[in-house]
Amino acid sequence: MAQSKVLEVAVGLFVIAGIAALATLALKISNLHSIGPSRGYDVKAYFNDIGGLKSEAPVTMAGVRIGHVASIYFDKKRYQAVTVLHIQAKYNTIPVDTSASILTQGLLGEQYVSLSPGGSTQYLKNGSKITMTQSAMVLEQVIGQFLFHKAAEGEQQQPQSPGAPGLPAAPATP
Amino acid sequence: MIRVGANTDKQRETRSVVHGTVYHQQEILIAAASSAIGVPGARRVDPYAVLPYNGPPCKKYMTCKGKGPVPVLEPKKPLVEIRNVSFHRGERTIFEDLNLTIARGKITTIMGGSGIGKTTLLNLIGGRLAPDRGNVIVEGLDVVTLRRHALYRLRRRMGMLFQSGALFTDLSVFENVAFPLREHTALPERMIRLLVLMKLELVGLRGARELLPNELSGGMARRAALARAIVLDPIVVMYDEPFAGLDPISMGVIVRLIRDLNDTLGMTSIIVTHDVAEACSISDYMYLLGDGHVLSEGTPEDIRKSDMPSVRQFVGGLPDGPVSYHYPAADYFEDLRGPGG
Amino acid sequence: MNQIQRLGRATIDTLERLGRATLFLLRVLRATRTLTGRFRLVVQQVYSVGVMTLVIVLVSGLFVGFVLGLQGYNTLVRYGAESSLGLLVALSLTRELGPVVTALLFAGRAGSALAAEIGLMKTTEQLAGMEMMAVDPMERIVAPRFVAGVIAMPLLAAIFSVVGVFGGYLVGVGLMGVDGGLFWSQMRSGVGIYNDVLGGVVKSVVFGVIVTWIAVFEGYDAQPTAEGVGRATTRTVVTSSLAVLGLDFIMTALMMRGL
Numbered sequence: 114m115a116q117s118k119v120l121e122v123a124v125g126l127f128v129i130a131g132i133a134a135l136a137t138l139a140l141k142i143s144n145l146h147s148i149g150p151s152r153g154y155d156v157k158a159y160f161n162d163i164g165g166l167k168s169e170a171p172v173t174m175a176g177v178r179i180g181h182v183a184s185i186y187f188d189k190k191r192y193q194a195v196t197v198l199h200i201q202a203k204y205n206t207i208p209v210d211t212s213a214s215i216l217t218q219g220l221l222g223e224q225y226v227s228l229s230p231g232g233s234t235q236y237l238k239n240g241s242k243i244t245m246t247q248s249a250m251v252l253e254q255v256i257g258q259f260l261f262h263k264a265a266e267g268e269q270q271q272p273q274s275p276g277a278p279g280l281p282a283a284p285a286t287p
Numbered sequence: 288m289i290r291v292g293a294n295t296d297k298q299r300e301t302r303s304v305v306h307g308t309v310y311h312q313q314e315i316l317i318a319a320a321s322s323a324i325g326v327p328g329a330r331r332v333d334p335y336a337v338l339p340y341n342g343p344p345c346k347k348y349m350t351c352k353g354k355g356p357v358p359v360l361e362p363k364k365p366l367v368e369i370r371n372v373s374f375h376r377g378e379r380t381i382f383e384d385l386n387l388t389i390a391r392g393k394i395t396t397i398m399g400g401s402g403i404g405k406t407t408l409l410n411l412i413g414g415r416l417a418p419d420r421g422n423v424i425v426e427g428l429d430v431v432t433l434r435r436h437a438l439y440r441l442r443r444r445m446g447m448l449f450q451s452g453a454l455f456t457d458l459s460v461f462e463n464v465a466f467p468l469r470e471h472t473a474l475p476e477r478m479i480r481l482l483v484l485m486k487l488e489l490v491g492l493r494g495a496r497e498l499l500p501n502e503l504s505g506g507m508a509r510r511a512a513l514a515r516a517i518v519l520d521p522i523v524v525m526y527d528e529p530f531a532g533l534d535p536i537s538m539g540v541i542v543r544l545i546r547d548l549n550d551t552l553g554m555t556s557i558i559v560t561h562d563v564a565e566a567c568s569i570s571d572y573m574y575l576l577g578d579g580h581v582l583s584e585g586t587p588e589d590i591r592k593s594d595m596p597s598v599r600q601f602v603g604g605l606p607d608g609p610v611s612y613h614y615p616a617a618d619y620f621e622d623l624r625g626p627g628g
Numbered sequence: 629m630n631q632i633q634r635l636g637r638a639t640i641d642t643l644e645r646l647g648r649a650t651l652f653l654l655r656v657l658r659a660t661r662t663l664t665g666r667f668r669l670v671v672q673q674v675y676s677v678g679v680m681t682l683v684i685v686l687v688s689g690l691f692v693g694f695v696l697g698l699q700g701y702n703t704l705v706r707y708g709a710e711s712s713l714g715l716l717v718a719l720s721l722t723r724e725l726g727p728v729v730t731a732l733l734f735a736g737r738a739g740s741a742l743a744a745e746i747g748l749m750k751t752t753e754q755l756a757g758m759e760m761m762a763v764d765p766m767e768r769i770v771a772p773r774f775v776a777g778v779i780a781m782p783l784l785a786a787i788f789s790v791v792g793v794f795g796g797y798l799v800g801v802g803l804m805g806v807d808g809g810l811f812w813s814q815m816r817s818g819v820g821i822y823n824d825v826l827g828g829v830v831k832s833v834v835f836g837v838i839v840t841w842i843a844v845f846e847g848y849d850a851q852p853t854a855e856g857v858g859r860a861t862t863r864t865v866v867t868s869s870l871a872v873l874g875l876d877f878i879m880t881a882l883m884m885r886g887l
Contacts, residue, residue, distance in 0.1 A: 120675050121671060123679050124671050128674070128779075130787055131783020131784065131787055134786035134787040137786075139821055141816070142789075142790070142815055142816065142819055142825070143718075143722070143816065143820060143825045169820065181817075223818070413759075415756065415759055440762070442760060442762035443762040449753045450753075451752055453753035453756065453757030456752070470761070470762075470768070471763075515761075519761075
């Protein structure tokens with residue numbers, strides 16, 4: 114009898130450990146905390162180009178996470194991307210003339226939405242719209258512009274040079 | 288209520304019991320089983336329980352949904368009838384139109400050479416195999432057509448002793464014997480202990496109850512398995528090669544046990560063996576199988592006196608006879624000369 | 629017999645085996661109904677398939693986490709993205725390595741043991757004996773083991789993933805000097821509950837069914853000889869490993885499509 118008690122205790126511990134691991138996966142390792150009807154409010158921000166922004170990306174202000182991107186869709190009348198930003202309830206004093214921009218963490222990191230406060234005394238509330246936005250910086254476009262610029266410079270210096278100058282290697286190469 | 292069949296009663300009165308204790312234990316057993324009806328949780332008594340003494344009422348009986356036919360006890364009819372049974376394994380014919388009957392309360396031995404399908408026959412009786420043709424009637428029920436529920440209910444009244452013992456290797460001797468009780472009854476632990484110890488006493492292994500099967504000798508393992516086979520007090524016990532691979536003492540013990548159990552518990556015994564001497568010493572009736580059917584049958588005396596060549600060969604252990612010494616082959620000299628020669 | 633005939637024979641044999649295994653699974657599922665009220669049988673088997681596999685899962689999970697931490701750091705640091713190490717470790721573990729490696733370990737440890745145990749019971753006539761005692765081995769032996777395997781597998785996979793993340797943290801943060809806060813915050817913002825965690829759990833449940841099914845089938849179907857049991861054990865590990873890897877690909881493809 115004593116031995117079967119040990120067995121049952123062991124199985125009990127095992128099941129508890131497994132369920133605890135599942136809970137850890139759900140609560141600590143994944144972003145379950147941002148799922149479901151959490152307290153907070155949604156504002157919409159319109160962007161011309163969101164680049165690689167995905168839902169669940171962080172929304173920050175002065176570098177501090179204050180919410181996340183709840184959803185992204187295309188507005189077919191304005192031909193713009195609409196991002197629904199879910200802001201935590203405690204940050205309820207964000208001015209209405211706040212601007213939003215899509216930035217990248219590091220050169221190749223995740224993209225996120227950064228809010229820069231305006232000076233209004235009226236605050237954003239559920240359903241408000243942010244229209245002052247700066248679209249994502251798309252790396253290809255930046256590199257393209259850079260190359261175009263360089264090429265233009267080169268042509269000015271060496272008008273007889275055939276075509277574009279030798280392309281610089283990938284910018285990420287150390 | 289459970290009562291003991293008339294024939295059993297009479298046997299107990301008239302027979303001189305070899306083990307002085309056996310008689311006494313039977314009384315306790317019956318008392319224990321009768322009181323088992325009063326056990327909490329046992330709501331309905333097994334309909335079979337009014338047949339000759341049967342085990343305690345079963346948990347499963349109460350939950351059993353299938354309403355299989357209830358056998359009518361007819362003491363004069365044979366317990367097992369095998370009618371025109373044919374059985375093939377692949378291309379090989381094991382039985383062809385086999386007919387035999389097993390009388391109630393007797394020890395019947397089925398003999399035959401190796402590989403002749405003796406174990407198959409027990410499996411047919413137990414319903415683990417289905418014949419290609421023919422009927423296997425046990426207690427008036429056709430095992431072949433029996434529904435699963437009814438078959439399982441019938442099997443609870445059959446015990447089988449496997450050649451290897453088939454004890455559960457991870458359970459002690461006690462738990463092995465208790466297994467059928469735990470599976471089929473809702474008896475309290477105290478009662479199970481009582482019943483198991485009585486069966487173990489019968490086979491002389493009460494002191495070995497805490498041992499694991501791998502700590503037992505071959506003879507002890509077989510005795511423990513026998514205790515398990517009879518713990519539900521079956522009406523019939525089938526022994527598959529009970530004498531094979533035992534030393535003379537263990538063999539003597541088993542022979543006596545089979546005889547005692549058969550007589551004191553009023554069971555029917557079916558033994559499958561190729562040991563002629565032991566079979567003759569113990570049997571009430573014998574069958575000799577060969578070529579898929581019964582070669583000869585009768586009391587041990589009849590068999591011994593038989594002048595059929597095949598019987599004489601088997602009983603006398605002669606190397607050559609109707610069963611050829613040589614596996615069928617081409618002519619010896621032709622073969623030696625080789626295919627080119 | 630020429631090649632084509634042999635190929636045909638092999639195909640038919642494989643099909644026949646698959647059919648037998650499927651029918652067997654149906655019988656097992658039907659037998660699981662009888663387990664209600666006899667949960668003790670399942671608990672015993674959870675012990676032997678789950679608790680016994682726990683140690684190997686813990687150790688392997690820790691080391692896989694270590695390796696992920698090292699390799700991930702060395703790769704990410706080239707792009708200056710070592711802050712994503714937590715994300716990389718957690719995603720690899722929850723989506724792929726947790727369920728798959730656990731299933732492979734489970735097949736090797738518990739699956740082979742199950743097949744050998746059942747095969748041995750068949751060889752020593754214990755299953756036949758049980759049948760003659762009017763106890764259905766499907767209900768008494770096979771079904772509890774099957775249910776226990778299906779219960780244990782997702783728990784083991786979750787434990788593996790969590791231990792692996794911890795291992796990655798130890799190496800990445802402790803050894804390589806990645807910022808601990810970034811490790812966790814990147815991980816939490818990047819790992820989705822539905823796509824990643826739940827997807828991994830679904831995978832591990834499916835793997836649990838597959839591995840345990842193959843193990844009990846091979847054991848029950850084994851030739852009742854010592855050689856047959858050995859072959860059944862080997863075949864359990866090989867077949868279930870292949871099945872796990874193949875199914876993982878299919879399920880990953882399906883889940884990606886669903887995104």
